[in-house]
Structure formats: C-alpha cells, structure tokens
Amino acid sequence: MSNKTVRWGLLGAGRITNTFAKDMPLVNNSVISAVAARSLNNAQAFAEKYAIEKAYEGYDALYADPDIDVIYISTPHTLHYEQTRKALLAGKHVLCEKPFVVSPEQGEELTQLAKQKGLFLMEAMWTWFLPAIQKAQQWVREGRIGELKEIQADFGFPIEYGPEKREWNVELAGGCTFDMGIYPVALNRLFNHDEPLNWQITGKRAENGADKTIKAILDYGDRLSILGSSFEYKLPNYAFILGTEGYVAIPDFWCASSAKLFNGDECIETFVDERKGTGFEFQIQHTVDSILAECSESQVVSHEDSLAFQRDIQRILTAF
Incomplete structure (x- = not known):
C-alpha cells in the first residue's frame, strides 16, 4: 500500500x-x-x-x-x-x-x-510530534536528567474580553483551559502516564463564567506538575522537565523548535530542529502512514491519551 x-x-x-x-x-x-x-x-x-x-x-x-x-x-x-x-x-x-x-x-x-x-x-x-519534544522525551528516557521530579508548563497570552468572541463564548466551550490549557495538560501527560494522587487547582472566571486564568498543581507522590493557562496576561509559555541531575528547557513548547539540556546551571546540549514547514507536517505524515498501515489508532496519540486530556480538563474546570 x-x-x-x-x-x-x-x-x-x-x-x-x-x-x-x-x-x-x-x-x-x-x-x-x-x-x-x-x-x-x-x-x-x-x-x-x-x-x-x-x-x-x-x-x-x-x-x-x-x-x-x-x-x-x-x-x-x-x-x-x-x-x-x-x-x-x-x-x-x-x-x-x-x-x-x-x-x-x-x-x-x-x-x-x-x-x-x-x-x-x-x-x-501536533506538539507531541515535534522533533524538539521528541528529543526531550529521548533525553528523559536515557536518564540524562536523572529521576523525573517535576513538570512545569504554561501557555497563555492576553485576549481582549468579549463574550461573543469564540475564545470567550461559553456556548462554544470558551475559556482558557480548553483553548490554551490543553497544551500544558497534554505536555504533562506525555511524561506522566499515571493518575495524580492529589490536585490543587485555583482559577479566575470572567463575567460570563468563562475561565480566564488557571493554575493546577498535580501531586504524584514522588513528582509534581505545575500547569497554567491564561487569557488575562502573557505567560512564559515554557516547559521545564526537572530531574535529580538536570533539566530540559523548551521555549514556546506548544510549537517547539528547540530544546536545551542542562546539568546544574550548565547547558550541555542544545537541539534545534530543521523543519521546513510550520510543524503540522509531522502529525499529517503520521496520520497518512497510520492509514496506509491500516491502523485504527495512533501509536503516538492514543485514544486513551485523548480521554485522559478530557478527564484532566474536566477536573480543572469543575474545581473553581
């Protein structure tokens, strides 16, 4: 085929x-x-x-x-x-x-x-298919940061309030968690496949009830994840994957084109991808290859992954 x-x-x-x-x-x-x-x-x-x-x-x-x-x-x-x-x-x-x-x-x-x-x-x-994200996964798998201890990821920038706008419209599932929070939620799930033991969630809502800022701390016992999103103000839009021996820093992780590996304060490796497109080409190629191989489910973003994203988002939105 x-x-x-x-x-x-x-x-x-x-x-x-x-x-x-x-x-x-x-x-x-x-x-x-x-x-x-x-x-x-x-x-x-x-x-x-x-x-x-x-x-x-x-x-x-x-x-x-x-x-x-x-x-x-x-x-x-x-x-x-x-x-x-x-x-x-x-x-x-x-x-x-x-x-x-x-x-x-x-x-x-x-x-x-x-x-x-x-x-x-x-x-x-698409974030899961980006070469910089896959390189970060490889570094973690290889033990380059030691034992995983913490994920930090946030995504947000100001969007002027207007209840009729798609981003804010509650009839269209508006709010920062679905629109932007999906990225830190998914990044966390890429490295933490088990369920948190505890959640601490705080957030702010707009006049129409749409969520405008959220912060979530997920406690896995031996690990923590700190996630955020906002329509109110610009967030750093970074992801940090922290371990006992070092960490990975990924700027603009949602559309990542680079990643840095640190040991202590020293950057010991830098990865920069050489993609020719925006970055969508990787998920499209994966879809095409999966269809030609007659797969009914992705080997990268599984059905269970998507269901886990939904469970996490619902947990966040119903907490405040």
Whole structure:
C-alpha cells in the first residue's frame, strides 16, 4: 500500500486550516482533494489558494464524497463531536483538532465508534510530534536528567474580553483551559502516564463564567506538575522537565523548535530542529502512514491519551 495516495477533505477553512494546507506539500503519499466551509465563497477561495480540486458549501457533500479517505476537522471545539461522528458514520478516517471534544463521555463514544468501524481517529495534538519534544522525551528516557521530579508548563497570552468572541463564548466551550490549557495538560501527560494522587487547582472566571486564568498543581507522590493557562496576561509559555541531575528547557513548547539540556546551571546540549514547514507536517505524515498501515489508532496519540486530556480538563474546570 506504500504507493497509495491518501486523499484529504478539509472541514473548515479558517486560520488553522491554512497552516495545515501550507504544510501538506511536505507530506508523502498525501493530497488535499476537497475543502468544505459554511460559505461556498470561502471554500472556493481556499480551494483556489491551495489548488484544491473541489469546494463544498456545507459539510454533507464532504462526508458523502467517495473520493475522500480522511477528513481533517478544524472548527470550534463544540462542533467536533457531531462532525467527527458524521465523518466516521460516512466511513471516513478522521484527524480532529484539539481539544478533540468537550467531555470525556463524547470522547468515549467517538473512540468506540471508530473501533467498531475500523477507522483511524486521532486528536491533532501536533506538539507531541515535534522533533524538539521528541528529543526531550529521548533525553528523559536515557536518564540524562536523572529521576523525573517535576513538570512545569504554561501557555497563555492576553485576549481582549468579549463574550461573543469564540475564545470567550461559553456556548462554544470558551475559556482558557480548553483553548490554551490543553497544551500544558497534554505536555504533562506525555511524561506522566499515571493518575495524580492529589490536585490543587485555583482559577479566575470572567463575567460570563468563562475561565480566564488557571493554575493546577498535580501531586504524584514522588513528582509534581505545575500547569497554567491564561487569557488575562502573557505567560512564559515554557516547559521545564526537572530531574535529580538536570533539566530540559523548551521555549514556546506548544510549537517547539528547540530544546536545551542542562546539568546544574550548565547547558550541555542544545537541539534545534530543521523543519521546513510550520510543524503540522509531522502529525499529517503520521496520520497518512497510520492509514496506509491500516491502523485504527495512533501509536503516538492514543485514544486513551485523548480521554485522559478530557478527564484532566474536566477536573480543572469543575474545581473553581
């Protein structure tokens, strides 16, 4: 099957879909065959920009298109469940933007449906595929920082308040935890697979009830994790993986292009990736390779990983 081309349909034509389309030329055995948007004009403009053969108004035609193998979903969080469900019922593989859904129950239903249908389904946690993040994992696995003791990760920057804005709109699962907190939550889960013994969570909410700043301390007994996100102010957006003999520092970890390994105060190794694209190309290639290998689940971002993200987010949001 290695010479087969996987044909993509894009569901949504917004900013993040542009990033996806820009990185597609860097992916092997892969082509975008169609794009669907609420507005036909938007779909046609997107199709013309990226030389995509077909443009659809609305999404039903995309689900029904027999020439589409996999659908990439990049709409607001609250639409992901229904759109992923329809795509799977139509026999399409799915790569769905994070957060994959807005409750653990939705996630359970969709992962079960994908398994029943024998279809590949993955949350687009692109951070996990970045070379700098994978290098950090390698350093930790090799014992370069000694015994893992603490994860620190935060992601936030100010977004002007407006209850009608997508980021703040509670009807669209607005708030910093789903929008930005998913990144530190996922980074923590990459290194801590077990469940915390204790949580300490504090947060602030906007006038409409949307969460605007959160801090969470997770106690694993022999380890701690300190996670944060905010719509109120700029956070460092760093990840630190701390051990008994050293630590790893990753600037802008959510889109990481570099990582540094420290022993005490001394930087003993620096990794800088040489990617040609934005960084989406790695998760796209993984999806394509998984589909061609007839996998129903990713070996990197598993269904259980995505369900764990949802459980952690719900724990945070219900604590304050």
